[in-house]
Amino acid sequence: MTSLDPERPSHERADPPRTTPAPPEDTRAAAREAAAAAKVLGRQLGVLALGAARGAGRRAAGAAQAAGPAWKGFAHRIRARPPAAMPSTDPAPAPVATGTAASLAGRLRRRPWVAAALAVVLLPLVFLAGLVLYSFATLPPLGGVVPETGQRAITVEADDGRVFATRGVFQGQKLTAAEMPAHLGQAIIAIEDRRFRSHWGIDPRGFLRALYRNAIGGGVREGGSTITQQYARLTSLNQEKSLRRKIQEAFLALRLEATMSKDEILLGYLNTAYFGAGAYGVDAAARRYFGKGAKALTLPEAAMLAGLVRAPSQLAPTRNFGGAKERADVVLQTMVETGAITAAEADKARAQTITLRTPPETPPGTNYFLDMVSAEAKKLADAPGDVTVRTTLNLDLQSLAEGVVARRLDAEGAKKKASQAAMVVLNKEGAILAMVGGRDYEDSQFNRATQAKRQAGSLFKLFVYLTAYETGFNPDTVLVDRPIQIGDWEPQNATGRFKGAMPLRSAFAQSINTVAAQLADEVGIPAVIATAHRMGVTSELPNVPSLALGSAEVTLLEMTRAYAGVLAGTVPVDAHGVHAIRGAQPQPLYLRAETKGGTAIPTESRAMMLDSLQAVVDGGTGKAARVSGLPVGGKTGTTQDYRDAWFIGMTPDLIVGIWVGNDDNSSMNRVGGGDLPASLFRDFVQRATAQLAKGRKRPSTARGEAARAEPPPAREVSSQPNASSGTAATVRGVPEVIDTGTLAFRGRTVRLAGVEGEGGALARQLARYLRRREVTCMPATEGPGEQLRCQIDGDDLASLILTAGGARATEDAPADLLAAEEQARSERAGLWSRR
Known part of the structure; x- marks a missing residue:
């Protein structure tokens, strides 16, 4: 044969x-x-x-x-x-x-x-x-696949050092055998492959056990692949789910076991595996979640990381901390079962607090700013490896800006046919303290503060008047508001009427078009263009007479930095969002230098321009932007058919630029710069000023702290209701929840001051939170009614409810409650997560 x-x-x-x-x-x-x-x-x-x-x-x-x-x-x-x-x-x-x-x-x-x-x-x-x-x-060679890593990882810090966002893929450092903590390897083996030290790369017993448990569990509850097989798949195969890939995985596992030691395989697996949230390798995961290298991991932290590899996206602590903690407890129990640790050590580990270095999720509204900063950081320091970027963003002001924009559009947007708004907040040095690029980043990532080019309207008159003041005109110079024609162009006023002779100060405050056209014609359009470019406008500006009235298309950011130059006295102001960039080395990759002196605006011209800007708010088109007790200057802008509405205003410390309009360039319902934009400016500035004066820090989402509002001032109250004033007396007890703004104490109904309650699931959650806990309520204001401010364990209950997104604040709510609602809006907490 x-x-x-x-x-x-x-x-x-x-x-x-x-x-x-x-x-x-x-x-x-x-x-x-x-x-x-x-x-x-x-x-x-x-x-x-x-x-x-x-x-x-x-x-x-x-x-x-x-x-x-x-x-x-x-x-x-x-x-x-x-x-x-x-x-x-x-x-x-x-x-x-x-x-x-x-x-x-x-x-x-x-x-x-x-x-x-x-x-x-x-x-x-x-x-x-x-x-x-x-x-x-068709077996591929060992190590023939390099995982796709994407862009480098960026950890983003606010101006005070708080980490609030991350972008990209974290790589970390490759661990050596001497650097790997013993409990980390024990945790991975216990939860992923108990017989790792004894099998040949494939484990039939483990495979059959997983098959049985998945069958009786009704789904995939346990994997049958060994650590060696997983390492072979990560380094040599693609993620195709097929029988052929499983067979090749088994062959490669046998080959790995023949060429590498068990410790080498385990170390390679830990340096390669994906741990969620953009972290590849255990050192990257340790730095991503806990702000430390893998060498410094504690036992509960190591158990949490070991539990992630089975479902990294689903269990990432930044997204599902509760699920990650439950999985870590399972890992600790398996370590006890395998003899890696004792039951007492496991109990001690469960009792330890695990603190994340980053907040659970990036606040959605900050993504407009993050997009801009990521591009800026790449230009400033395009070095390989993970980097940390210290930005100029003030989280308090950012939360406030997002809140006032959302609140005002929710209240008036539909009626006035205004669907979008953008806001930029700068200091005199050009640092971007807050940025709102649109109503909702998840709906549209287009940044209307930096990318949208719209006609500026009367906002552009700043450059016309400043050029005129620098060439000999002054606010008291009189020109006549009358019909004029420049070439084929005949400018008209918004009212369609003419007011005759008037000083330039009044013409600027009332935004008289014919006077601005006469000034531009007098000084020359090329001179106006030169002034605009000198102050930081980079968009193309056509040399046409209508430029005086803002026919050119510009961005909100470049116009805001131009107005900031008037306040600073030096132009151009460099609008920036990055303060420093650090890599793995102690030496910074980038550190912003001291502000360099630019071109100074002549002192007299600057003073005249500031005077004219203040006149706009004191008695001109920007009266809606007035803030009691605070000097404010600014300029309104409205384009043809009410397609764009602008207001850029300034206080001694801040420059705030606002645009309102529609993405499809459709007309609004007679919304000019003195309407919604000026109101948004007032809403923001009057509370931002108080916030900055107090130096109050917004609670850290990473620590899960609730906002603590200042308790209402203590008042003497009687034990009985005051019949003369109708004021409610102090109420104390364990309440029943009617809705999230209304409580019942033994039949007596109490409404929380400044809170518009919600029922349903939110009310049930509040009831569970308050169960068998004593609440103390005191009258909020003098006058009739049952409007009270309540406290629980020293915290203001209304503020806790609003911060968690359990209710809306009323229109007349105190500033601290409005700020709590704005924080919930910016973080999409509670009821705002459904919007």
Whole structure:
């Protein structure tokens, strides 16, 4: 009989070489022998497949001959004929084999259902054997895949050092064997592969256990892949989910075990695995979640990281801290079961507090600012590796800006057909303290503060008047508001009327178009363009007479920085969002230098311009922007058909630019710069000034703290209601919740001052929070009604409810409650998560 293996004599085909199982202490030798056995098995499966194919061909030919009307008689003649007389074209087999094959063939012909059953059994085996051979033939080299890492990781800090966002993919440092904490490796082995130290790369027992638990659990609850298989997949295979990939994964695992030690495989796996939130490798994950290297991980932190590798996106602590903590407890229990730690050590680890270095999720509204800062940081320090960027963003002002924009648009946007707004807040040095690029980042990532170019309208008159003041005009210079024509252009006032002679101060305050056109014609449009460019406008400005009235398209940021130059006295002001960039080394990659002196605006011209800007707010088109007790200057801008409405205003410390309009450039319902934009400015500035004066810090979302409002001033109250004033007395007890703004104390109903309550699920959550806890309520204001401010454990209850997004603040709510609502809006907490 001819051998199918040309390298071996035919008499050796009956008994394949035996492999002696490796002793448990020598897994590498065992793995090599297993790999050799796998090769022999592959060759034998090939022989079986070839034989099965030949047998199937013969059976198919017999079936074709037996077809037709004479099938019964033909079959009878074949059964009656002696086997030796049957013609055959095959080589003569051995006598015993011939009799056995003929007997088997006869039985199959007499029982065709047996042949069909054998075909059903054998064909899948033949297919599987072929798939194994194909998988082995197409096996990729070890380490042939480098995981896609994407952009580098950026950790973003606010101006006070608080981390509030991350972007990109974290790489961290590659751990060495000496740097890996013992409990980290023990945790991974306990939860992912208990028999890691004893198997050869594949673990049939573990696979069958996972198969059984998944079957009784009704879903995938446990994986059957070993750590070695997972490492092989991460470094050598793609993420295709197929039987072929699983077979290749098993082959590669055997090869890894034959070439690497167990500790090397474990270390490589920890340096490669994905731990969620953009962190590849355990050191990157430790820095991403806990702000420390992997060497410094505590036992509960190591258990939390070990629990992430099964479902990193779902269990990432930044997204699902509760789920990650529950999974960490499971890891600790498995470590006890495997003897890695004692039960007492596990209990002690569970009792320790795990603190995240970053907030649970990036506040949605800050993403407009983050997009801008990411691009700016890349230009300033395009170095490889993870970086930390200290920005200029003031989280208190950012939260306030987002809140006032959302609140004002919610209240008036639909009625006035205004769907979008943008806001930029700068200091005199050009640092961007807050930025709102639109109503909702999740709906649209287009930044209307930096990317949208819209006609500036009368906002552009700043450059006309400043040029005029620098060439000899002054606020008391009188020009006549009258019909004029410059070439083919005839400018008109918004009112359609003319006021006659008036000083420039009044013409600027009332935004008289004909006077601005006359001034621009007098000083020359090229001079106006030069002034605008000198002050930081980078957009293209056409040399046409209508430029005086803002026919050019500009961005909100460049116009805001131009107005900031008037306040600073030096132009151009460099609007910036990055203060410093740090990498792995102690030396900063970038550190913003002291503000360099630009071109100074002549002192007298600057003073005249500031005087004119203040006149706009004191008695001109910007009266709605007035803030009691605070000097304010600014300028309104409105374009044709009310397509754009602007207001840029300034206080001694801040420059605030605001735009309101629609993305489709449709007209609003008679909304000018003195309407919604000026009101937004007032809403923001009057509370921002008080906030900055107090120096109050917004609660850190990373610590999960609630906002603490200042308690209402203590008042003497009687134990009985005051009949003369109608004021409610102090109420104390365990309340029932009617809604999130209304409580009941033994039948007495109390409404929380400044809170517009919500029912349903939010009310039930509040009821669970207050269960069996005492609440103390005191009158909020003098006057009738049951409006009270309540406290629980020293915290203001109304502020806690609004910060958690459990209710809306009323229009007349105190500033601290409005700020609490704005924080909830910016973080999409509670009811705002549904918007």
